[in-house]
Amino acid sequence: MKVFVTGASGFVGQEIVQQLHAAGHSLRLFARHPESKSVQRNVFHFGAEIHQGDVLDTSTLPAGLKNIDAVIHLVGIISEVGRNTFEQVHTHGTQNMVVAAQQAGVKRFIHMSALGTRPNAISRYHRSKWAAEEFVRASGLDYTIFRPSIIYGLQDHFVNLFARMTRFSPVLPVIGRGQSKLQPVPVADVAKCFVKALTEPTSIGQTYDLAGRDVLTFEQVLDEILQVTNRKRWKLHLPLPVARLQATLLEFIFPKLLGKAPPLNRDQLIMLGEDNVGNPEPANKLFDLKPISFREGIASYLTRN
Ligand SMILES: NC(=O)c1ccc[n+]([C@@H]2O[C@H](COP(=O)([O-])OP(=O)(O)OC[C@H]3O[C@@H](n4cnc5c(N)ncnc54)[C@H](OP(=O)(O)O)[C@@H]3O)[C@@H](O)[C@H]2O)c1
Secondary structure, three states: OOOEEEEOOHHHHHHHHHHHOOOOOOEEEEEOOOOHHHHHHHHEEEOOOEEEOOOHHOOOOOOOOOOOOOEEEEEOOOOOEOOOOEEEEEEEEHHHHHHHHHHHHOEEEEEOOOOOOOOOOOOOOHHHHHEEEEHOOOOOEEEEEEEEOOOOOOOOOOOHHHHHHHHHHOOEEEEOOOOOOEEOOEHHHHHHHHHOOOOOHHHHEEEEEEOOOEEEEEHHHHHHHHHHHHOOOOEEEEEHHHHHHHHHHHHHHHHHHHHOOOOOOHHHHHHHHOOOOOOHHHHHHHHOOEEEEEHHHHHHOOOOO
């Protein structure tokens, strides 16, 4: 198949591109910055074609979808900068992709959502992802939607952040009580589902949770990281009001003064305060996943030199 992938330069996108290539698919990748290292790596290693554009700019989409058999739509953000708000990128960006696929006659559409997405979610991240799902469901396309819990792997933004902190900091921050539950899932399994779904007709019209074997509290996730890196650190519980104040300041300073996404925002605090667990069984069965423990999963890259 010839597959059009958005968000291919990101953490999850790079693993999906690699697995698509290994499965014999040819690739056209949608990128805002074709010159970036991660995009050029895909050209070099996988012979990918690049189509430059932005999901917020509808004029950049149609030409990219010529002679395409399927779209894998991964674009997403965890922090807002300028016009790249959750509503714009998740909801309108997805609507733009859906309309472009409809107009180009591309029927198969595999969509990246997130666990916790629901109509009355408190976080804007989850609400904007829900609205995006609604466009996909109403599109008439042959869609499949995936909702992963937190995703981990060599280039992840979460486990690596805390693993890096353990190198130089005597303490690790825990927001609030740190008792909300997560079900981290390996990026290789997430990618396997996206790739297999392309040739799995029973996945059409379905929504799947993607979640790992272990249900862990936030604090247990930190304990696992400490265990695997063989380090002992204090865990500092930050009261929620303090964390919120810090996030508010970062949200102001980073985008407004530095033009960058803040390392922490209030929406993330809301999500970190909620359980993020699901039912992985339907996806595990259909896509033949063999779940491993979180400890085994993170050890495969945190213990590399
Ligand atoms: N990581 C997780 O734990 C997790 C969990 C659940 C769901 N998800 C979802 O999975 C998807 C991928 O996440 P990730 O961790 O791989 O994120 P990531 O590393 O930040 O990658 C995001 C990708 O989206 C692209 N992008 C952002 N805004 C864009 C725009 N306006 N137009 C075109 N491309 C744009 C980025 O391109 P540039 O290179 O140009 O910035 C990048 O390729 C997201 O939808 C996310 O919500 C992730």
